[in-house]
Amino acid sequence: FRAQEGAEDSKTLGRRDLIAHGFTANDVLVGIAASGRTPYVLGGLAFAQELGAPTIALACSEHPAIAAFADIALIPVTGPEAITGSTRLKAGTAQKLVLNMLSTGTMIKLGKVYGNLMVDVRTSNKKLEERARRIVMEVTGCTRDEAIAALQAADGRAKLAILLQLTGCSAAEGAARLTAAHGRLKEALA
Known part of the structure; x- marks a missing residue:
């Protein structure tokens, strides 16, 4: 796997990828951005809102921009990273824990x-x-x-x-x- 540098900077790519995957109003979109302002995520959430699909924003910063495009905002504020700019540390761990909770709740609700x-x-x-x-x-x-x-x-x-x-x-x-x-x-x- 290689990072696609620059992909996160495109609002239209977020929208395009959802269309390519057949995203509909019957789906739920969880937009994840540690900073709370990643254009790719903003574009995806805006598209999901246009469709009327339920949306969730998951960010680790106070007052994230993506919250404005979500029905529910989950914001585990973790504070500054030990290594500035490395959101794979505290923010990534917090987001993983939130995603575990969401998937566990989903499996329970689905009767699994x-x-x-x-x-x-x-x-x-x-x-x-x-x-x-x-x-x-x-x-x-x-x-x-x-x-x-x-x-x-x-x-x-x-x-x-x-x-x-x-x-x-x-x-x-x-x-x-x-x-x-x-x-x-x-x-x-x-």
Whole structure:
């Protein structure tokens, strides 16, 4: 990877990149600029606002310009960097923590967790197969062999395997229940 020097100085490039990625009013844009005034981010946020898409500004400076183009402004003011001009230090770390919180909240809201477990696991490799088995066992209290059988019946989908194990329903019925519950296991179990 190489930095694209100068790209951050273009408001039109921010807009163009969103168009190229198919950004619509149904999406949410998080504009990230440690300084709070990066033209690329300003252009992207302005475009998202024009579309009527929800916008969030994430900056680490007081009174950031990008806040004017956002529905929500998240401003973890970290103070001056130990090395002046190196926003990868405190500002970058603070922004990473905020992004972790946003993504965690999103996964919870989308029903990808049950309690504190990531139940929306698809077993695409050995590590994830083992993780899914442990999750099914923990939620249901079943044995390893029962978890394996439930995961096989659920085509490797942990959330569906849990539902099958706890309710005894068929995979088709379980999938229909999850669909009706918008993918939320807790609601599908009710």
